[in-house]
Amino acid sequence: MGWPQDVPANAADGDGTNGGAGAWGGDEPETNGADTNGAETADATEAKPEVPELTKEEHIKKARAAGWKEGVAFDYEEFQRQGGADADFHGASKVYEWKEEYGEVAPAHPELENMLFGGEFQMRKGEHTEALDVEITVEGPNKVLPFKVFAEAGLHPIVLQNIALAQYDQPTPIQQYTMPIILEGHDVLAVAQTGSGKTAAYMVPIISKLMGKAKKLAAPRPDTTAPGYNAMRHQVRAEPLVVIVVPTRELAMQIFDEARRMCYRSMLRPCVVYGGLPMPITRDQLGAGCDILIATPGRLCDFMDKPHILTMSRVKYTVIDEADEMLDSDWSEELEKIMGGGDTNDDADHVYVMTSATFPKGIRRLADEYLADDFYRVRIGTKGTTAHKNIRQNIVWVDGQEKRNAVFDLLFQSEPTRTMIFCNAKGAVDELDDFLYNRGLPTTSIHAGRNQREREDAMRAFRTGKAPILIATGISARGWDVKGCKHVINYDLPSGMYGGITEYVHRIGRTGRIGNQGLATSFYNDRNDDIAEDLVKILVDCDCEVPEFLQQHVPEDGKVNFDDDTDDEEETGDGFGSGGDGFGGETAEDGDGGAAVSGWAAEAPAAEEGFTASGGDVAVASDW
Ligand SMILES: Nc1ncnc2c1ncn2[C@@H]1O[C@H](COP(=O)(O)OP(=O)(O)OP(=O)(O)O)[C@@H](O)[C@H]1O
Numbered sequence: 001m002g003w004p005q006d007v008p009a010n011a012a013d014g015d016g017t018n019g020g021a022g023a024w025g026g027d028e029p030e031t032n033g034a035d036t037n038g039a040e041t042a043d044a045t046e047a048k049p050e051v052p053e054l055t056k057e058e059h060i061k062k063a064r065a066a067g068w069k070e071g072v073a074f075d076y077e078e079f080q081r082q083g084g085a086d087a088d089f090h091g092a093s094k095v096y097e098w099k100e101e102y103g104e105v106a107p108a109h110p111e112l113e114n115m116l117f118g119g120e121f122q123m124r125k126g127e128h129t130e131a132l133d134v135e136i137t138v139e140g141p142n143k144v145l146p147f148k149v150f151a152e153a154g155l156h157p158i159v160l161q162n163i164a165l166a167q168y169d170q171p172t173p174i175q176q177y178t179m180p181i182i183l184e185g186h187d188v189l190a191v192a193q194t195g196s197g198k199t200a201a202y203m204v205p206i207i208s209k210l211m212g213k214a215k216k217l218a219a220p221r222p223d224t225t226a227p228g229y230n231a232m233r234h235q236v237r238a239e240p241l242v243v244i245v246v247p248t249r250e251l252a253m254q255i256f257d258e259a260r261r262m263c264y265r266s267m268l269r270p271c272v273v274y275g276g277l278p279m280p281i282t283r284d285q286l287g288a289g290c291d292i293l294i295a296t297p298g299r300l301c302d303f304m305d306k307p308h309i310l311t312m313s314r315v316k317y318t319v320i321d322e323a324d325e326m327l328d329s330d331w332s333e334e335l336e337k338i339m340g341g342g343d344t345n346d347d348a349d350h351v352y353v354m355t356s357a358t359f360p361k362g363i364r365r366l367a368d369e370y371l372a373d374d375f376y377r378v379r380i381g382t383k384g385t386t387a388h389k390n391i392r393q394n395i396v397w398v399d400g401q402e403k404r405n406a407v408f409d410l411l412f413q414s415e416p417t418r419t420m421i422f423c424n425a426k427g428a429v430d431e432l433d434d435f436l437y438n439r440g441l442p443t444t445s446i447h448a449g450r451n452q453r454e455r456e457d458a459m460r461a462f463r464t465g466k467a468p469i470l471i472a473t474g475i476s477a478r479g480w481d482v483k484g485c486k487h488v489i490n491y492d493l494p495s496g497m498y499g500g501i502t503e504y505v506h507r508i509g510r511t512g513r514i515g516n517q518g519l520a521t522s523f524y525n526d527r528n529d530d531i532a533e534d535l536v537k538i539l540v541d542c543d544c545e546v547p548e549f550l551q552q553h554v555p556e557d558g559k560v561n562f563d564d565d566t567d568d569e570e571e572t573g574d575g576f577g578s579g580g581d582g583f584g585g586e587t588a589e590d591g592d593g594g595a596a597v598s599g600w601a602a603e604a605p606a607a608e609e610g611f612t613a614s615g616g617d618v619a620v621a622s623d624w
Contacts, residue, residue, distance in 0.1 A: 056438060063440030067416040071442035072466050090253040090456055091277040091285060095260050097225050098267040105158070106265045116261045117165040121463055123483045124167060126516030131390040132196050132380070138177055140186070140376030146176035150204075153179055156211040159204060162264050172197035172514070177378045178353075179205045182317075187352045187371040189323075191359050192380035193388045194509020195481065195516075198355045199258045199321070206242055206317045206351075207262045207292070214267040214291065217241055219314065221269070221289030235287020238271065238303075238310045242292045242317040245338055247325040249274040249296055249452070250459055251479035255321065256294045268292055273299045276452025286310060297326075297334040304342045312344040316351065320370075322478050323354040324502060327362045339370045357478075357509060358502045387505050391488075391512035391520050393544040395535065398523040404435055406523060407491055411441060411469070414519070418462070418485040420510050421471045424492040432491065433471045445471040474499060477506040485511050490522035493531055501534035524549070536560075 054062065064070070094115065098106055138144050147153040150163050150171055171179065174192035181188045182205040192198055210217065219239035222229060244259075246252045252274040259270035270292040271285045277299075286293075286309060293300075293310075303310040318339065320326060326335055340346065352371050356363055359379070367375060381388070398406040407421060423429045426447040433445035444467035446458040461467035463482055470476070474494065488511045494503035504522075511518025524535075524547075536553035537560040539546050546554055555561075 054439075056440075059438070060440035062412075066412050068411070068440065069416075069442050069468070071437050071440070072444070072461060088453065088456065089277055089281055090256070091272050091274065092281050093256070093260065095270055096264050096266065098269070099223060099225055102267075106267070108265065113165065113264065116257075116264055117167075121465075121483050122166075123481055123514060123516075125169075125514050126390075128390050128517055129172075129515035131388045131512075132173060132193060132515065134173075134193075134381050134388070136173055136177060137379040138376065140181070140188075141374045144177055144180055144376065144378075146173075147171055147179050148176060153205075153208075154183065155204065155208040158211060158265050159208040159262060162262050163200075163204065165264070166200075166261055168197075168200065172201070173380050174198055174378065175201040175204070177380075178202060181376045181378070182206060182351065182353065183209060185349060185351055187375035188354075189363070189367040189371060189375060189377045190353065190355045191363075191378070192355075192357065194357045194506060195513025196357075196380060197514060198357070199255055200262070202244075202319050202353045202355065203255075203258050203262050206319075206353075207259075207266070207268060210241055210268060210291070210316070211266050214241075217314065217316070218267065218291055219289070222287075224288045232284075235283065236289060237308060238286035238290035238293065239314045240271075240290050240293035240310075240312070241268075241314055242319070243300070243312065243315050243338070244292070244294045244319040244321060245297055245300060246294065246321045246479070247296065247331075248475055248478060249276060249455065250446075250476065251322065252294050252296050253456075253459075254479060254481060259292045259294060263292060270294065273303065275299050276455070278452075283309065297331050297338065301334050301337050304337060307343065312342055315345045316349065317353065318344075318350065319353040319355070321355050322357075323366060324356040324358050324360050324363055325478055327360065327366060335366075335370070358505050360502045387508065387538050387542055388512070389542050390515070390517045391508050391542070392517070393508060393539055393542060394519065394521045395524050395539070395547050395550065396521060397525060397547065397549055399525050400527070403491055403523055404432065407432070407489060408436065408439060408441075410489065410521060411436070414487065416468065417487055418465065418468045418482060419470070419487040419489060420462075420476065420480075420482075420485060420507075421469065421489040421491050422477065422494075422507050423471065423473060424494065424498050426473060428492065429471050429473055436469065436471070441469055442467050443469040443471055446476055447473040448475055474503055474507070476510070477503055480510050481513060482510065485513075486516075486518045487511060488518065488520045490520070493522050493524060493528045493535075495528055496530045500531055501538065504531065504535065505538070 094112055096106070096109060096112060148171070150160060150168065153171070155163070172192075174190055174196050178188055178190045178198075178201040182202060190198060190201055192201075218241065219236065221236055222234040244255055246255055252272050256270060256272035263270050268291040269289045271288075271290040272294045273282050273286070274296045275298055282299075286303075290310075295303075304312060320335070320338075325331075338344075339352070344350075352375075354363075354367055354371065367377070387393075396406070411419065421432065423432060426449045429445050429447045433443050436443045444458045444461045446455055450458070458467070458470065462470040465484070471491075477494075477499070488508050490504070490507060492498075494500060494507065499506075508518075508520035508522075511520060522535075528535075532550055533553050536546055536550050538544075539550075540554060540558065540560045
């Protein structure tokens with residue numbers, strides 16, 4: 001596959017077909033949070049029509065001629081009034097229902113199998129996996145021997161079959177190193193590029209470990225397939241063995257899907273709870289038996305206060321996915337409760353896992369606070385950025401009042417493809433959706449102001465290609481894994497107070513996943529100065545072109561130094577040095593992008609293969 005078509009340097013110089021007047025945004029910004037995101041008030045500048053407006057029919061004709069299919073109209077008012085059928089909520093999706101008489105090896109369920117693994121919308125590994133074969137840093141009490149093939153990892157045979165059904169032919173680098181650590185029962189902080197398979201890196205070993213023992217460990221449950229089963233009457237208390245905490249609803253649904261796949265044909269029953277999922281569905285799902293619980297933090301904490309519905313006393317594995325978002329959104333209270341509050345099992349064999357695609361200040365503090373003293377750290381990628389070279393990044397100067405025309409033109413300058421467009425404010429999302437939709441483009445949109453039914457509908461429409469252009473706030477920046485998403489557009493760049501460079505890395509990571517290539521185009525103007533320096537570091541590191549207007553930020557020697565915005569721990573020489581406070585990042589000196597601090601790989605030079613001595617073991621991944 002070649003690169004998705006590039007865009008010219010000045011995207012605003014298209015045919016100038018514009019949408020007429022109309023002030024931009026002025027919308028109340030969304031705040032960072034599970035169901036919100038970093039947001040910036042949209043540019044409140046009048047668009048000035050400079051060329052004659054096309055009629056609506058002419059616009060539509062133009063869109064069809066360019067290959068964009070017809071859009072699907074959503075009646076949001078109807079959604080608000082009617083809600084949706086229960087079955088339409090993702091949380092009610094089918095899972096494999098195990099029966100007592102099945103024993104260890106449960107039979108296949110062809111219809112469900114096809115739904116879980118055979119979908120035409122399932123992401124498949126691309127040809128450009130070498131971009132994920134980068135420096136690996138592993139720190140921990142013992143040397144980690146990576147699993148280069150799934151078959152040698154000692155996984156449960158049913159998990160191996162599910163891996164094969166998912167067409168995972170070889171573990172990705174983060175999987176190679178994280179799986180053995182979890183299988184050995186150690187806590188781990190796993191940091192790797194967007195779209196590099198972090199979900200399976202923890203899901204596979206956890207499920208495999210539990211599979212053989214589920215019968216012994218799991219709480220009693222009703223037979224949901226029995227003819228007289230009644231969800232209300234027979235429901236039991238949920239007593240999960242695994243809790244996976246994720247920051248957004250949509251991500252919870254996606255991780256639930258991976259759990260449904262990996263638990264297929266086993267006794268382990270996955271459940272998902274998230275804000276907006278109607279309570280009766282949630283109760284029914286939890287009450288049918290819950291071994292693997294995927295949850296957003298707020299909803300999980302709600303249920304922790306209802307011990308007749310949920311107990312955490314059997315939990316053996318706790319995973320905090322997208323841990324960096326937990327920092328950004330200040331989930332500290334929830335996190336404290338989830339990691340040790342209530343009736344949570346605090347046995348020594350309780351394993352904690354944290355994952356992240358970026359490494360902002362504080363993530364190491366979080367790990368030190370909540371993981372065991374001898375936890376492992378696995379990091380794939382260079383010190384400062386986990387952005388990678390499968391994403392071609394273009395930065396284009398576009399003044400605020402030109403953005404609508406620029407994005408419209410941009411959509412006609414490349415082949416029609418799944419495209420995500422990020423705005424910082426809800427109002428800007430709504431306006432841009434209207435603007436593009438009325439010009440014949442198949443858009444849909446999502447933000448925290450929509451009800452759950454609308455959010456799920458938008459996600460489904462985008463995933464299935466019914467509406468191949470999704471306009472979103474940062475609630476969709478993290479984790480979304482959508483097949484064929486080849487273009488991400490930052491209509492608004494996420495400046496510092498809206499998540500900054502971390503948010504940028506997550507957003508562009510919606511494309512170029514798992515060995516596929518993608519294009520990320522960002523509109524830049526003088527309101528984005530605060531992100532300029534960090535942006536240039538990433539562009540240089542990923543061998544992307546630095547435009548003329550950002551050249552002053554390119555270091556003279558052409559080498560970028562990420563130390564100041566990554567690990568803020570004081571150097572200790574042993575590569576660990578947790579124990580104490582040791583976190584310069586919280587001090588005034590280090591402040592924002594302040595003093596240089598040690599990176600994970602600081603003490604250990606990169607080795608061709610194998611490991612070096614000293615604090616951090618560093619290797620270069622071989623093919624996968
Ligand atoms: N070993 C593998 N071989 C092929 N495909 C894989 C493998 N492991 C995972 N995948 C697929 O790769 C895609 C990306 O995985 P995943 O969503 O876990 O990435 P991630 O690292 O968590 O990304 P993000 O940081 O954006 O959340 C998924 O579609 C997943 O099914």
